[in-house]
Amino acid sequence: MKEFNPITLPGVNPDDLLVIAGPCSAETEEQVMTTARDLHRSGIKIFRAGIWKPRTKPGGFEGIGAPGLEWLKRVKAETGMYTATEVAMRAHVELAVEAGVDLLWIGARTSANPFAMQEIADTLRGLGVDVPVLVKNPVNPDLELWVGALERLVNAGVTRIGAIHRGFSTDGKHIYRNMPQWHIPIELRLRFPSLPIICDPSHIGGKRELVAPLSQQALDMGFNGLIIETHCQPEKAWSDAAQQITPDVLSVILSTLKIRDDKQSTESLAMLRRRIDSIDNELLDVLSRRMQVSREIGQYKKENSMPVVQAGRYNDVLRSRIEMGEQLGMSAEFMRTFLLAVHDESVRQQIEILNH
Numbered sequence: 001m002k003e004f005n006p007i008t009l010p011g012v013n014p015d016d017l018l019v020i021a022g023p024c025s026a027e028t029e030e031q032v033m034t035t036a037r038d039l040h041r042s043g044i045k046i047f048r049a050g051i052w053k054p055r056t057k058p059g060g061f062e063g064i065g066a067p068g069l070e071w072l073k074r075v076k077a078e079t080g081m082y083t084a085t086e087v088a089m090r091a092h093v094e095l096a097v098e099a100g101v102d103l104l105w106i107g108a109r110t111s112a113n114p115f116a117m118q119e120i121a122d123t124l125r126g127l128g129v130d131v132p133v134l135v136k137n138p139v140n141p142d143l144e145l146w147v148g149a150l151e152r153l154v155n156a157g158v159t160r161i162g163a164i165h166r167g168f169s170t171d172g173k174h175i176y177r178n179m180p181q182w183h184i185p186i187e188l189r190l191r192f193p194s195l196p197i198i199c200d201p202s203h204i205g206g207k208r209e210l211v212a213p214l215s216q217q218a219l220d221m222g223f224n225g226l227i228i229e230t231h232c233q234p235e236k237a238w239s240d241a242a243q244q245i246t247p248d249v250l251s252v253i254l255s256t257l258k259i260r261d262d263k264q265s266t267e268s269l270a271m272l273r274r275r276i277d278s279i280d281n282e283l284l285d286v287l288s289r290r291m292q293v294s295r296e297i298g299q300y301k302k303e304n305s306m307p308v309v310q311a312g313r314y315n316d317v318l319r320s321r322i323e324m325g326e327q328l329g330m331s332a333e334f335m336r337t338f339l340l341a342v343h344d345e346s347v348r349q350q351i352e353i354l355n356h
Helices: 029-041 067-079 090-098 114-127 143-155 183-191 201-205 208-220 247-256 267-303 311-327 332-354
Strands: 018-022 046-048 082-087 103-106 133-136 161-165 197-199 225-229
Touching (some): 018 029, 029 247, 067 082, 208 225
Parallel strands (some): 018 225, 082 103, 103 133, 133 161, 197 225
């Protein structure tokens, strides 16, 4: 199993909660410096600002560009804070490294593009610099694409790598700008226990009032840090104004967060975990019996030349089971994900019967 190094920076304790804060975009030198000074007074050690901003459509503010790197240099010189920015192509990496940016992150659109990820990885290999790199999850909920983006950096010799969970794009109106789908970063953690995972509550929520509860939820799940968009005048921000908070609000949020101690285990907790283990075994037994029935159905369909999938019945079953699950206190999203997975496995087993 791949082991990952901590995101170490001199003076930053890798065991502490990693907090990266600053505006969505570097807009003006005054805005950058005012925000940075306020954050520095609050004890923040890593200042973030978008220099290049990928926009869905042309015509929006696409970042101040390379001149903003001089402002990050000034932040570092005057406050001693580390600096971080997003990179999306070779030129970005080269300019950011040349300007002495301390930490790079790769956005959701870029991590979804294997060609762009390989270009960035090759550029870092060619420069021979040991700079920490954080990779946001792709816009679509594809864990393998996220893992692939991380692996390209590993193969290029990048030693300090972390992941950023910023939620996943979805159609329709929702409370969140990007759906959390927490099970995906949890699966990433299960695969790579030593991989630092940071939460981006600003992009998940899309609203400043959701930053605090999402931050707490991330810490409850064992995330290693937070990257939060913070602006001296968020209501006047040139991009993503609705999700940015002031440095003062950030200080309040950080002071109220509860960091759980996962190193302590009481006897009562151990007993509850044993109960979970027992119930999980029962679930596996029930699922095994269900799949046995699915195979018997597959045999019947084979003998009677029937198609494996019958959409009408499936839709009715899905709807009724989701309603039942909600009545039992489970979310519709969880029930849909679970039932789709069970259905896919049932279909797979029936197809095996048909092909034999």
